[in-house]
Amino acid sequence: MSGSEGTFCLVLHSHLPWLPHHGRWPVGEEWLYQSWAHSYLPVLDLVRRFADEGRRDVLTLGVTPVLAAQLDDPYCLRAFHDWLGDWRLRAEHAATLWRGDGVLRSLAAEEHRAATTALTDFETRWRHGFSPILRSYVDSGTIELLGGPLTHPFQPLLDPRVRSFALRGGLADTAQRIGSRPAGIWAPECGYAPGMETAYAAEGVERFLVDGPALHGDTSAAHTVGQSDVVCFGRDLEVTYRVWSPKAGYPGHANYRDFHTWAHEVGLKPSRVTGQQVEPADKAPYEPALAAGTLRTHVADFVDTVVARLRSLKARHGRESLVVAAYDTELFGHWWHEGPAWLEGILRALPEAGVRVTTLRGALDAGHLGAPVDLPASSWGSGKDWRVWDGEQVADMVTANSALQQRLLGVAGRAGQRDAMRDQAVSEALLALSSDWAFMVTKDSAADYARRRALAHTERFDELAGLLGREDPAATARLAELRAQDSPFGHLDARDLYFP
Structure with missing residues (x-):
């Protein structure tokens, strides 16, 4: 010293x-x-x-x-x-x-x-x-x-x-x-x-x-x-x-x-x-x-x-x-x-x-x-505990996020060819899981915006999960649209989420 x-x-x-x-x-x-x-x-x-x-x-x-x-x-x-x-x-x-x-x-x-x-x-x-x-x-x-x-x-x-x-x-x-x-x-x-x-x-x-x-x-x-x-x-x-x-x-x-x-x-x-x-x-x-x-x-x-x-x-x-x-x-x-x-x-x-x-x-x-x-x-x-993110005001969001994670794990890709549709679906799920949305709801700070954001990304995840395996023009166009809006991590690879 x-x-x-x-x-x-x-x-x-x-x-x-x-x-x-x-x-x-x-x-x-x-x-x-x-x-x-x-x-x-x-x-x-x-x-x-x-x-x-x-x-x-x-x-x-x-x-x-x-x-x-x-x-x-x-x-x-x-x-x-x-x-x-x-x-x-x-x-x-x-x-x-x-x-x-x-x-x-x-x-x-x-x-x-x-x-x-x-x-x-x-x-x-x-x-x-x-x-x-x-x-x-x-x-x-x-x-x-x-x-x-x-x-x-x-x-x-x-x-x-x-x-x-x-x-x-x-x-x-x-x-x-x-x-x-x-x-x-x-x-x-x-x-x-x-x-x-x-x-x-x-x-x-x-x-x-x-x-x-x-x-x-x-x-x-x-x-x-x-x-x-x-x-x-x-x-x-x-x-x-x-x-x-x-x-x-x-x-x-x-x-x-x-x-x-x-x-x-x-x-x-x-x-x-x-x-x-x-x-x-x-x-x-x-x-x-x-x-x-x-x-x-x-x-x-x-x-x-x-x-x-x-x-x-x-x-x-x-x-x-x-x-x-x-x-x-x-x-x-x-x-x-x-x-x-x-x-x-x-x-x-x-x-x-x-x-x-x-x-x-x-x-x-x-x-x-x-x-x-x-x-x-x-x-x-x-309270220095979890109440802001796990309290009564956001109980429905906690339940929705738990279910989302299980669906997310279900679409994780096995090792093989990389899939842009799967990658984007994982990105949307992670955006839905941001801690900000529950914080804003609990603190009543633009709570409506926060709920809309969490729901929008969850719905986009589910939409993309439903498009997996499709290669038609409509599916390709929808993927391109969502990637243009929400693609913060170009390196994100859904295969890394797969656990055998």
Whole structure:
């Protein structure tokens, strides 16, 4: 150990379900393009700046295969380029519409600058998609990359054969995109069932995340799980919840930009939070200078929180300890406008405060490995159990998904000639099994859209299963139509799902 205050790991989990060709506004492709513009572009630009400085092991970045597929997809790349141009046009329109209001006019000018910067960044660095950019930062050691199963299913509810297929396919997909398999994964929703570590070990997974309560709050070190050599890291909720919790956090401060309030005539967000109970029409205009001052306060507060936590853990355990703070990447920029600037602030300020900032890999290299543990069934959702994905509100979806998996296993192909119809059927089934749909229903967030998506992919699976073996023009045309809409994983081979 170095004699520093201790070790801090920032882990970001980047994920959206498959959205192309499935609606635009308010849920659908717009969700992808907003997250891309306001989270993925600035976060990757932040990583680029650290890479240019020669920094290594700055943060751990999880990227789900289904998100990577969208950020590499030619259709999405073209459509996002159009979206960025439209953003700049909306800002120009706002400048005209708001020319009589100095505060709003300045906001429109700032939006125009941001849109122009994003367009330039996209046109110069993203012309060949996301994976070449990501690969450069993995190869340079600036970040540690976490992978995951293909379409982000809630693994504890999967048949073990489907679970293994989805994880193996996801790791292979990441390897194809960046040239190497990640050693760690972000288990979707941090979902865990006892014994899953054995399957992880079989697929070469060396480490994964769980939520703090799964370790009974003892997140000061990583732990091997059960009798395996697979290591789990737990989110430190005392620190993580300082930023974002089910009830409070920095993004809700009155001076920050309000996520929910739109000026629909220009498609921009002109207001600050102002107050949690203030109606949208009564919210004050957003002022960047006010937000910047608050941001500096929250950077300092977070650094103080991490240092205090590390000191208390050291006093308790008699050794340097570890703090892991983990969040959805989309929080930073998409949900919390000021989030990317906050990230850069803490990643620069923590080392100055004597804290080792590193990746999960770096934390193990620094010796933060405790005794083996047996983990309970858990997740990072409400109650820290499975209720979000296996509760009463989604009982019908759970039943439908269980039946779908059995039908899926029934169409798995034996070794022999590859079958495009079978491959597409398996893709549709995996898209139906995305954890997002149950989450959205349980949380009543675009629940109708989520139910429609799950049902649509299930019905498409059944339709394709019924077309297996047919080579007539109608069947071929239908296959081509569905592949044009939903084909995130060209390498997916249904034969890999067959178990003799």
